[in-house]
Amino acid sequence: xxxxxxLTVQDISxxxxxxxxxxxxxxxxxxxxxxxxxxxxxxxxxxxxxGYTFRDLTDDIPGITAHWQKEGIxxxxxxxxxxxxxxxxxxxxxxxKNLAGENFVSFVDPAMADNGKLYPAFDEAxxxxxxxxxxxADIILPNITxxxxxxxxxxxxxxxxxxxxxxxDKLHSAGAKTVVLTGVGYTDDxxxxxxxxxxxxxxxxxxxxxxxSHGTGDVYASAFVGSYLxxxxxxxxxxxxxxxxxxxxENTIGDKDHWYGVKFETELPYLIDRLK
Numbered sequence: 001x002x003x004x005x006x007l008t009v010q011d012i013s014x015x016x017x018x019x020x021x022x023x024x025x026x027x028x029x030x031x032x033x034x035x036x037x038x039x040x041x042x043x044x045x046x047x048x049x050x051g052y053t054f055r056d057l058t059d060d061i062p063g064i065t066a067h068w069q070k071e072g073i074x075x076x077x078x079x080x081x082x083x084x085x086x087x088x089x090x091x092x093x094x095x096x097k098n099l100a101g102e103n104f105v106s107f108v109d110p111a112m113a114d115n116g117k118l119y120p121a122f123d124e125a126x127x128x129x130x131x132x133x134x135x136x137a138d139i140i141l142p143n144i145t146x147x148x149x150x151x152x153x154x155x156x157x158x159x160x161x162x163x164x165x166x167x168x169d170k171l172h173s174a175g176a177k178t179v180v181l182t183g184v185g186y187t188d189d190x191x192x193x194x195x196x197x198x199x200x201x202x203x204x205x206x207x208x209x210x211x212x213s214h215g216t217g218d219v220y221a222s223a224f225v226g227s228y229l230x231x232x233x234x235x236x237x238x239x240x241x242x243x244x245x246x247x248x249x250e251n252t253i254g255d256k257d258h259w260y261g262v263k264f265e266t267e268l269p270y271l272i273d274r275l276k
Contacts, residue, residue, distance in 0.1 A: 010081030016045035017261025018215030030226025074101035082111040086129040108137040116155040135175030
């Protein structure tokens with residue numbers, strides 16, 4: 001198996017099974033050295049918890065990256081999740097240039113919107129900055145809502161293949177190289193992922209689970225990145241990540257005390273086995 005050095009940049013929600021507390025164990029389990037750069041520290045994630053603490057670490061980022069540059073530290077890949085400000089986006093763009101090793105690959109999950117709306121912390125100015133990062137990356141992993149904001153497209157809950165292809169065309173026209181578009185379902189009982197690059201688009205259909213689970217986007221993106229860097233094609237990595245994410249949700253359904261995330265840890269052996 002390949003052994004890559006990855007840097008992932010996103011927040012730490014200390015409890016809640018999302019962001020870095022998901023990315024670090026999944027990337028490590030897929031066989032890669034994983035460095036982290038926390039963009040913020042929260043006591044819990046913000047979906048369902050109240051009274052959580054929050055500390056913005058934006059001001060710490062330049063000093064951390066400057067130290068890495070002084071030490072000659074390079075990464076085979078950088079993978080970004082939730083970024084809290086336009087300033088953090090600019091810092092990440094610099095990392096793509098200054099911390100890139102040989103055969104470097106950049107992954108951006110533009111975690112900023114879902115269900116047709118931006119997250120409360122973001123506005124149109126943030127979207128414009130995110131566009132600069134997305135269209136500079138090698139591989140992007142937007143959901144349909146995020147893809148609509150990135151392409152100034154109308155969001156539709158009911159759509160057909162032509163609608164999805166139009167969004168993909170707009171993403172590529174704007175500079176996207178490889179697109180992994182998540183949450184694409186053409187029937188009521190299914191969803192899936194479309195992988196699109198210069199060679200065309202392929203669709204992986206899988207089971208749709210009605211119960212929503214916080215953090216599954218981070219589970220999916222982390223599993224994709226880890227699988228891709230093990231030498232899987234983008235479509236193979238997308239399929240493995242989808243199957244793994246479905247299993248983590250199924251593994252959690254029925255546990256009313258575990259409403260805040262998914263039990264991804266106990267399914268890691270499945271993910272590892274798929275990569276053999």
